[in-house]
Structure formats: C-alpha cells, structure tokens
Amino acid sequence: MAQVSMTVNGKAVSGEVEGRTLLVEFLRTGLGLTGTHVGCDTSQCGACVVHIDGESVKACTVFAAAADGAEITTIEGMANADGTLSVLQQAFQDHHGLQCGFCTPGMVMSAADLLKTNPSPTEHEIRDWLEGNICRCTGYHNIVKAIQAAAATMSGQAQAAE
Template sequence: MPSVSMTVNGKAVSGEVEGRTLLSQFLRDDLHLTGTHIGCDTSQCGACVVHVDGKAVKACTMLAAEAEGTEVRTIEGMANADGSLGVIQQAFQDHHGLQCGFCTPGMVMSAADLLAQNKSPTEAEIREYLEGNICRCTGYHNIVKSIQAAAEQLA
C-alpha cells in the first residue's frame, strides 16, 4: 500500500493508505481524530470540514493521498495550547450554537475559514457561507450569533 505523509494539527504524521481512502477516514480511523464527523459521505452536510493548507475542505471529498505534504487542521487543533476551548469553540458554547453537537465541528471549522477571510461578516454573509453545512437541530440562529460573537472577540 502507498504511504502518505502530512502535518496534522502541527504534528508530522504518516501512514499506509489504500488509494480510495478518504481524508476523513484517515483522520478518524488511522489517526483517531474522531472530532471530524462523517454525516453523509456525499459532501452535502459539512460535518467533516477540516482545513487543508488553510482552506476549508470537506474531508469526505478528498482522498488521503491528495493531502500528501499538506498541513491539515481538524477541530482538535482549534483548542488553545493549554487544552481550553479556542475563541470560536467558546463562542459556540457561550451562545448555545450547538445542540446535539454532530454538526458542530464542521460549523466551527467553516466559521474559522470565514473569519480568516472576513473579520466582520454580516448576518447574511455568515448564513450564505454556511450554506454547505447542515444542522438539523438549532435552526442556525444561535450558530450565527456564535460566529458574530467570535468575530467581535477576534477583531
């Protein structure tokens, strides 16, 4: 089997993968980073969003081999160095931007990508950006509030 090497959450990792192994599978099954959720395997729900070289990517649409040599950041890499919640994660907790929690990792990762591009997004911009992330519980109101609060703290 071919091997793949990349940096995940600041650590160099490698492993043997079949050619059809998805990045989401590699992260969860090989690296045991189970915060990256798999909800649909068809790129529709957004629960598997990670950052690859600083850009939001649905990990169920990318082969692990395609991530060769890249820097990958998962929800586990969003925490502070001391293990406490990062700003966006804390905002989701403080503003009740989660309910069952299944979509939350993807929402946080998408929010981080949005805020890296737009430091002060409007409500409409946040809603449009989250179009590829599905939440079946909250109705998005508190998710949007959480992202707005995080934007204010990061400004």
C-alpha cells in the same frame, strides 16, 4: 497501498493508505482523530470539514493521498495551547450554538475559514458561507450569533493588541 505523510494539527504523521482511502477515514481510523464527523458522506452536510493548507474542505470528498504533504487542521487542533477553548469554540458554547453537537466540528472549522478572510462578516455573509454545513437542531440562529460574537471578540482582541 501507498505511504502518505502530512502535518496534522502541527504534528508530522504518516501512514499507509489505499488510493480510495478518504482523508476523513485516514483522520478518524488511521489517526484516531474522531472529532471530524461523517454525516452524509455525500459532500452535502459539512460535518467533516477540516482545513487543508488553511482552506476549509470536505474531508469526505478528498482522498488521503491527495493531501500528501499538506498541512491539515482538524477540530482537535482548534483549542488554545493550554487546552482551553478558542474564542470561536467558546462562543458556540456561550451562545448555545449547538444541541446534539454532531455538526459542530464542521461548523467551527467552516466558520474559522470565514473569519480568517472576512473578520467581520454580516449576518447574511455568515448564512451564505454556511451553505455547505447542515444543522438539524438549532435552526442556525444561535450558530450565526456565535460566529458574530466570536468575530466581535476577535476584532476587540486585535484592536487591544495594537
């Protein structure tokens, strides 16, 4: 067992892990942050996407020990400070970008990474980016619409702030 320390959603946390403990296990079982889901556990489906130092990764395919010292953001860290949904989360609700909701945490985390580097992606770029996130309910259409809407809202907010 080894001690790991990291910052998760802005809070310093630490815990004992085995070498083989996956980051997603540490988040869910160790920290009780069960918003990050395990879908396939084979690096395919993207339900477990979190951010490590701002970049989206599949938490089922990273060891907790490899994230020692890193800054992690999970879906629990995505809402606004007052507890209301962030623009991106609200857009998923407004555009019915989910049905069962199982893939949604990964979709939101993946989309947030896309919008950070590409604030106004085309439909093609969004679909291409979501290659590693599988949804069996929606057919992706409303997920893409939600991300497009979030991008438009965010760029409007950015312009208003200028």
